[in-house]
Amino acid sequence: MKIEQLVSQIHQKKSFLCVGLDTDLEKIPQHLLQEEDPIFAFNKAIIEATHEYCVAYKPNIAFYEAYGIQGWKSLERTMDYLNTNHPEIFTIADAKRGDIGNTSTRYAKAFFETLNFDSVTIAPYMGRDSVEPFLDFEDKHVILLALTSNQGAFDFQTKKIGGEELYKEVLRTSKTYRNSERLMYVVGATKATYLEGIRQIVPESFLLVPGVGAQGGSLQEVCQYGMAQNVGLLVNSSRGILYASQGLNFAGAAADKAKAIQLEMAVELGKLHQGS
């Protein structure tokens, strides 16, 4: 998908919500366990209930991989369903992969071709030749980990390298990578004020922001410090939407949660238009 298509969808739906499909058999409504593929049945119901209010879906691959071959089947069915029924929606493989050249190309094929995702999250530790193979795919995107929302982010990401924090070095260095216009970045919302400094380095890049809601970030702060002229934000919510209810009406409850966030986002998008 081209960035322009994503931006146009954001304005159309007045939403930059990404729904994280972290589907967990221990948390989904018990009646779904009778289905032949409970994970897919759950995802399908969530997608149907929420697709009006969001512009992206992000399955975290660990949740599927944990169930082995059955999990991969559920992921494949989910992606087939999304690409067939909602091709306008941006899809993110939250895989946090990264390996040397040839091997990265294989991961890229797995996610961009076999599963037909629009983007994949990548860890930057191995540097240029672990990232560029993913950037070779036209209309596909790499979402590079910059500043994550977990406590462990302070182990290395915020440590200073030559006067500047490692995550800023990651942002700057990655801008020199081949096809760097296909880069987006993961930036945790629990550190919203950091967004100001990040925008000085990558003023227009899309940022995928986890950690709003359950992990404690504020949507208003994220928008205040992080919104760009082209919006440039995808704000993720997973558990808060998926597990809003464990009853028969779980999908309706998920829709209500997604809609509530979308309405807040519409307000923030309104501010953007006033400002420009």
Next chain:
Amino acid sequence: MKIEQLVSQIHQKKSFLCVGLDTDLEKIPQHLLQEEDPIFAFNKAIIEATHEYCVAYKPNIAFYEAYGIQGWKSLERTMDYLNTNHPEIFTIADAKRGDIGNTSTRYAKAFFETLNFDSVTIAPYMGRDSVEPFLDFEDKHVILLALTSNQGAFDFQTKKIGGEELYKEVLRTSKTYRNSERLMYVVGATKATYLEGIRQIVPESFLLVPGVGAQGGSLQEVCQYGMAQNVGLLVNSSRGILYASQGLNFAGAAADKAKAIQLEMAVELGKLHQGS
């Protein structure tokens, strides 16, 4: 597997060779493509031909993931075969995963329980709470990326953080993680002289060393700078062994290559005993 079992196997076989199962349908002998599961057929033949000469097998997960569900089936069959027929051999999921707490636990279950690997490679960028969930599994091991063998390693890993390179900071910080005695580290052989400094920080930890052979590292140098009292080395070779021949006798050719490396390793292990 306990470290002592690995060390004992090394002394018994006079080898610390790890064979990387980077199985590529475009490179395996063409006659195998008629098999129902060519990847497994190839792996099985390679394992039977080389298991006397090596102490570990390391499937790079990207090579399996690239083939979707079929690839995961081949990986599962390979692990079943290894765990049933050669349970004494150490197994490494070269997956380079890493995610926040709960999600890391899922990856850990996928590799340590569903597939029953002894160890998994992990990227350190997300810090403590992305690594510790893997360290909670008894007799399982995390092989943390420290200094990789690719050119991109110089993007961040060798940059200085407060006077010391990032990879050294990773080594030092990881030693404070819960159950850190279950940690091993990836250190590229193309930078053998770096091993001296690494051994000052982690004198006895096992190091997984890729990059000997095809990528240009020297076994003698690796041993000179990196061998510990408990050996502490697993040296990997993938393509040089797997694709020694593409003819009908590919397995015999692989055995010859593995045996040649094992003989060199026996010499190096002999030096260790003289020195102690």
